[in-house]
Amino acid sequence: MGVHFHKAKQNRIYQDVVEQIQTAILDGQIVPGDKLPPERELCEMFQASRGTLREALRILEQKSLIEIRLGMNGGAYVKDANAELMAENLAILIQSQNVSLRHLAEFREVVEGAVAELAAVRATATDKRKLADLIGQAAGYREQGPQLWDKFVHMDEKIHIELACVAGNPLYRFIHHSIHKNIHRYYDTLLIVGKDEMEENFRDLSAIVDAVVTGDAERAKRCAADHVRRFSAYMEQKKRLTPDR
């Protein structure tokens, strides 16, 4: 018999719903900010029960493609894609495979080095002004006493993000964010910096930005890697001093 039947497969309904909505979102047929119809209407559209449809919405929510709000004007809103999800998945992988702080730092060293190198090559005049401005702000916080030191720490983060943007490859933004989030899950309480560390940190950042601004890719790369290495070493040291974590 030459006829060839394919499997009379009955896709999980919720899966089909997920795929249809996901495709519509990724194809741009519905864009971030848009609101999907209320559950009861979606049920009719997909000819599915509310329970099944809700399973689909839960999956889309978990994928960070939609956000479900309560109350009047509530409903499923299409979200802007962001790197939060990757960070969370990475966290699960890290936890279940015993990835150490050292592993994270080792990887970050390479990534930040590559970011600085690319940034030095690709920075436009506008980028350079922006970076210089950020360094200026950090310098300001640095001088105004301990109560602003946490703002300085925040600037450090901001400068790294800006560098990743300047590097012009979105992957670096995603990866940096994911790694950074997970490193924080270890450090966090250790992030109360002392003056000396802050000063050294500031010198590091200045050096990186200076190299980027002058277009010295090789030096930028070296400075960034050194910076991450020094920072990680500090944190490791602090961790040893407070072994109760």
Added chain:
Amino acid sequence: MGVHFHKAKQNRIYQDVVEQIQTAILDGQIVPGDKLPPERELCEMFQASRGTLREALRILEQKSLIEIRLGMNGGAYVKDANAELMAENLAILIQSQNVSLRHLAEFREVVEGAVAELAAVRATATDKRKLADLIGQAAGYREQGPQLWDKFVHMDEKIHIELACVAGNPLYRFIHHSIHKNIHRYYDTLLIVGKDEMEENFRDLSAIVDAVVTGDAERAKRCAADHVRRFSAYMEQKKRLTPDR
């Protein structure tokens, strides 16, 4: 009135269920391969309805923490964490933020370089034998005519994975896998190699492994980066010749 009430917040029930089960898995109280009780029993344990409980299971499934099987002996089985999820999330990010093939290749160049460098530093005698063996297999496939060329392509992949393992930092395995999967989503049909490309590819791989085996980190890094760059260039070129994708 000095009394201080806290918010009478009612956590989403499914969320609470997810957290309890996720914690149990990540803490190792239940391990990969274990089976959770059937839905109806879980309902009693959590005092939740089946619908609500199923929403929780859907989320855990989406997180790749469990796998739900049908039929008798079906149910929710705890899964081994793997990098599939990260690959899929990255795919969504890539699609919604218009990340190009060039961006992926640029990043892979840095990663593979770092992997080879670390591998050269850390490879044990056993690792070196394994790598040499893989190269040997690839050489075999290479010589036995076109029908085995796809096996050669598979060996290429295997060697890269082995290098990431030898490098001794699990993060590189995760990242390599995620990037590779997403590159394939672009290439795929372009992966039918010609003899010349295969020969060059083989020379590249041999050079990397040779550098790793002799412990020449700097050369390993350079060879790996060059290899990725050449490979990417080939693919870009092919893509231009078949613009219907």
Added chain:
DNA sequence: AGTCTACAATGGTTTAACCATTACAGACTC
């Protein structure tokens, strides 16, 4: 010995009702 059949266990789906949260408009109070 091999095949069929019935059954039980389990997830998949549907339905209908009710609860919780929220925005808004209109009524009430001062």
Added chain:
DNA sequence: GAGTCTGTAATGGTTAAACCATTGTAGACT
């Protein structure tokens, strides 16, 4: 008029009970 209460409607969250679909196993049939 300003502020506060209150009712209402829209929406997601939860429950419960019933039935369908898939699959392994044991026992009956040939």
